[in-house]
Amino acid sequence: MKNYNIAVINSSSFGKYFPEHLQRLEKIGKVKSFTFDNNIDGKSLAEALEGFNIIITSVRPFFNKDFFAHKDALFLISRHGIGYNNVDIIAAKNHGTIVSIVPPLVERDAVAENAITNLLALVRKTVQSQDAVKGNEWSKRATFLGINVTGKTVGIIGCGNIGSRVAEIFKHGFNARILVTDPKVDNNWAIKHDIEIVELDYLLEHSDIISLNASLNDTSYNILNKREFSLIKKGVYITNTARAELINEAALLHALDENIVAGHATDVMYVEPSFNDNPLIKHPNVLVTPHTSAYTIECLQGMGEKCVSDVENLVKKAPLKNVVS
Known part of the structure; x- marks a missing residue:
């Protein structure tokens, strides 16, 4: 079995209102939260996340070509949202990284x-x-x-x-x-x-x-x-x-x-x-307002559930939904 290290990045809401989401991740591997400057360069971001092979991330920072060029093994980036313009999809695919998003609805x-x-x-x-x-x-x-x-x-x-x-x-x-x-x-x-x-x-x-x-x-x-x-x-x-x-x-x-x-x-x-x-x-x-449009009980529950399910399915080698790369 692989060792899974999970990074939760720049999210002030994931696991806060639904702690069971974090608890489910902790059954899979080490979980650590990070807060990075929105414009951190790709190399520095990769170095800071060395050893973390699963990422759950907010709308920032940018996972660009430079990030993937310097990143060690990375199996999954699960976006805690529906957009993915902060991820270089081509670079992710070339790196062998799955990128998934929350279903639009x-x-x-x-x-x-x-x-x-x-x-x-x-x-x-x-x-x-x-x-x-x-x-x-x-x-x-x-x-x-x-x-x-x-x-x-x-x-x-x-x-x-x-x-x-x-x-x-x-x-x-x-x-x-x-x-x-x-x-x-x-x-x-x-x-x-x-x-x-x-x-x-x-x-x-x-x-x-x-x-x-x-x-x-x-x-x-x-x-x-x-x-x-x-x-x-x-x-x-x-x-x-x-x-x-x-x-x-x-x-x-x-x-x-x-x-x-x-x-x-x-x-x-x-x-x-x-x-x-x-x-x-x-x-x-x-x-x-401070980027709180998704801050309803129903929405945050659904977003968190999707991210956790992504990780669980990855580990079980089951198909992931809403994959963009």
């Missing part, structure tokens, strides 16, 4: 609901209102003027697993007009829900609210940049529970300062953790 409702939760908190000034009450400033209540979401035009950029759920909630919960831009959108789904498939520029020009739900790749990186903000409907609200890199941060800050963007709600940042000296966090029209 596990995160679908939790992340979609948080995109809308954050958006509603932003447009109704929920945080500011609560702060006023806690500060005995009830008299300020007339200053917390928001907008209705019902009947608005909502643009969905990226309409896969999560984006499609965001669209459904806005459509059927708020009677919104839904515009979608996504090269792989399901036409039958769009017809069923009376959703319009449009080009990005049209979406930008007509949306009162924009939800970013695209995966991060070469075509979506900084999909909202200076040019896009020049086209965007003035007074738009944006919610992002996907990846910070979908938006050029400097262009966003300029649009916020010029009141082109009325408000921005985000659960993701370029640098995580981010602190209160960050210009976005300091901005009065920005709501930031």
Whole structure:
């Protein structure tokens, strides 16, 4: 029998709420948690993980070509999530490393609901209102003027697993007009829900609210940049529970300062953790949550169960599900 050493990397939630997940791993081998800088170089990361042949990891750090070039035996990287853009899949395959992810449906409702939760908190000034009450400033209540979401035009950029759920909630919960831009959108789904498939520029020009739900790749990186903000409907609200890199941060800050963007709600940042000296966090029209879209009991239970099952199946030489390399 092989000796299994399991590293849990940059995850603040794995095993915290469901300790039985850690207990099951401990029956298989040594388990150790690590917290690395998000941008640690590949060689240093490989050296720090010497001897660990199973990895359960969050969205960071990056397991790049340099990491695999210097890594000793590594049987499995199980992503504690649905994205895998932080893993060089080709390098992993060449190294003989299996990479698996959580089934998309596990995160679908939790992340979609948080995109809308954050958006509603932003447009109704929920945080500011609560702060006023806690500060005995009830008299300020007339200053917390928001907008209705019902009947608005909502643009969905990226309409896969999560984006499609965001669209459904806005459509059927708020009677919104839904515009979608996504090269792989399901036409039958769009017809069923009376959703319009449009080009990005049209979406930008007509949306009162924009939800970013695209995966991060070469075509979506900084999909909202200076040019896009020049086209965007003035007074738009944006919610992002996907990846910070979908938006050029400097262009966003300029649009916020010029009141082109009325408000921005985000659960993701370029640098995580981010602190209160960050210009976005300091901005009065920005709501930031600390990457907690998946933090529901149901979602975290499902994510943890999948990662543990990956490890157990690997050891038993049983097939793994949702393998990407």
